[in-house]
Structure formats: C-alpha cells, structure tokens
Amino acid sequence: MTKTLVIASHPNYQHSLSQRFFAESAKIPGVTLHFLDQLDQFILEDELALLADCDRLILQFPLYWYSVPAKMKAWIDTIWTEAKPLLTGKEIGFAISTGVAAKEFQLGGNEQISFNEILRPQLRMAQKYHMTVLPLIVLDQFMYKTETQKRRFVVDYQQLLTMPYPFSFDQKQQWFADRLHSLIEVKPQLAPLLTQLEENRELIQDLDEALDSLEESL
Amino acid sequence: MIEPWIEQLITAASNETNDYHEKALLQGLAALFQEQEQRITSKQGELDGKLWNPSDW
Numbered sequence: 001m002t003k004t005l006v007i008a009s010h011p012n013y014q015h016s017l018s019q020r021f022f023a024e025s026a027k028i029p030g031v032t033l034h035f036l037d038q039l040d041q042f043i044l045e046d047e048l049a050l051l052a053d054c055d056r057l058i059l060q061f062p063l064y065w066y067s068v069p070a071k072m073k074a075w076i077d078t079i080w081t082e083a084k085p086l087l088t089g090k091e092i093g094f095a096i097s098t099g100v101a102a103k104e105f106q107l108g109g110n111e112q113i114s115f116n117e118i119l120r121p122q123l124r125m126a127q128k129y130h131m132t133v134l135p136l137i138v139l140d141q142f143m144y145k146t147e148t149q150k151r152r153f154v155v156d157y158q159q160l161l162t163m164p165y166p167f168s169f170d171q172k173q174q175w176f177a178d179r180l181h182s183l184i185e186v187k188p189q190l191a192p193l194l195t196q197l198e199e200n201r202e203l204i205q206d207l208d209e210a211l212d213s214l215e216e217s218l
Numbered sequence: 219m220i221e222p223w224i225e226q227l228i229t230a231a232s233n234e235t236n237d238y239h240e241k242a243l244l245q246g247l248a249a250l251f252q253e254q255e256q257r258i259t260s261k262q263g264e265l266d267g268k269l270w271n272p273s274d275w
Contacts, residue, residue, distance in 0.1 A: 028239070154239065155246035169257070176250050179243055190231060193247065196224060200254040207261035214268050 001030045004161045005054035006095075009036040009061045009072040018097040018142040022060055025154045031161050036071045047079045051086045056134075058161060059122065060095040066118050076125070084129055092126045093134035093160050094119055102140040132165055173201045220251040 006026050010019040013035070026033050034050055036042075051057065061072050068076070096115070104110040105118070115136055116123075126133050137160050139153060159167065163175045180194045225248065232244045 024238070148245065151238075151242040151245045152249075154242035158239075158242075169253075173250065173254070176243075176247055180247065183240065183243070187231065190227065193224065193227060196221075197247075197250070197254070200251070200258065204254065204257055204261065207258065207265060210265055211261065211268070214265070 002056050002162055003054050004031045004056040004058060005050055006031060006033045006058045006060050007036065008033060009069045011069050013037055018139050021142060022095065025157045026161060028158055036075050042075060042078045044079060044082060048082060048086060051083050056091040058093045058095055062097040080125060087131060088129045090131055091134055091165060092131045094122060095137045095157060095160065097139040099141060102138045134160060134165060220248060220255060224251055
C-alpha cells in the first residue's frame, strides 16, 4: 500500500470548512496528515523522519495571494534542502483550495492566470528532485458545492492520496474493487456489486485484446 | 445507464449508512459502473464495425 504524507497548512483552519473537509476526507488507511499551523516551530529531524517514511507527498493548502500560505513557505524553506535524498524519485501532488471559482484561473478568466503558472515554483521544487508530479486537485468555492459534488470530491481526493500512478482506468477499477472488498466484509449484501465490477472489467480487457489482435491482423 | 438492480442496491446501501466516506464511495461506484458500461458499448460497437468487412463476402 502506498504510504502517503499530507502536509497541510491553513492560516484560519479553526473556521475553514474546506480545510475540515480536506482533513476528514484524508482519514483513510495509508495516509498520515501533518498539520503545520499547530506547530510553533519545525524540528528538522521530526519533519525529515515523516518524509523518509512516505512514498507520496501531498502539499495541501489554500491559495493565499497566488501563493502558498506563510507557514507552508516556512516549512519548505526549513526542510526542502535537507529533504533531497529522502524525496528524490518519489511522488508529489498538490491539493489546493480557493474561494474564487476555478474557471476564473485560465486565459480569459477574471484572474488571468492559471493554476499551472501559480504553482510553477512548487513544480520546479519537485522537478529538481526528479519527483513524479500527480494531477492537481482543486477544491473551489466549497460553500457552493452540492452534496453530490462534495461526495465526488471526496473520492477524487482519496484517489489522489492512495491510487497508484498514472491513474489509468484499470487502476481506477482496481481502486474501487479494493474498497468494495473491504466494505463487503461488514456488508456482505453488496457482494454482487464486486462480482459485476470484476465481470465488466474482464469484458473490457477481452474487448481491448480483441481490438488489438484485429488491428494486428489488418 | 446502469442496470436497475445495481442502482437499487447502491441507493439502498447509501440510504442505510451515515458514514460519509461510504456514501461517497457508493456514489463513485455508480459512476464507475456507468463508465464501464459506456466503454463496453463503445468497444463492442468498434469491434462490430471493424469486423464488418463487405470485401470478405
């Protein structure tokens, strides 16, 4: 199982619903949540020990004036240089929240700047250590989300935390199958869903193989 | 469209639980079944289309 470390920061975390939502969504096996704003200072050895023990690092924060919050920046400045041997070759992902609609962060949007541009320094930090950068996840305007959208976000975020890279459709099927398998231990009435999921998955594989062999014979 | 028995089972399980992660998983599962069925339909169509070769008649 992938061991994921979430480094989270939110200057106003006591009152932030989106921060609580992120934190609650991350309470799953294999995930350690390390919240920076409750620490008065960083003890380098402790921070490095956390990084040494993870396969995947997720930096989770709200955008503050188009950048990371001050506490997150302080953490980066304190540990990133020393963390090089511990992070090289590992995976990194970014989970950000914003009060402005995500659609404004693009060409022609009100913000006139994309998330890719905003996160350029963090991307370079990752590339410097040859890290695999995972797809960005954005929680925008949490207050306006419908219940369906919130639930979809929980699954998307949990997949970012635990699903093997590169998040192919087959890996997605496996991810759901694994979770369903655990759920069936307490709810055996759901077993037919797992059977159907696996049957569909095999049929898709068979069809892919048939199409591939047809392609080769042409 | 997912099969009615799948939808019923998922809806019933979702109504029964108060666990938020479980409700989210079940909703995601319904979306996964839908995506599987779409892929099956489109791949079967692709296979039928490619096998249909009048020059072999």
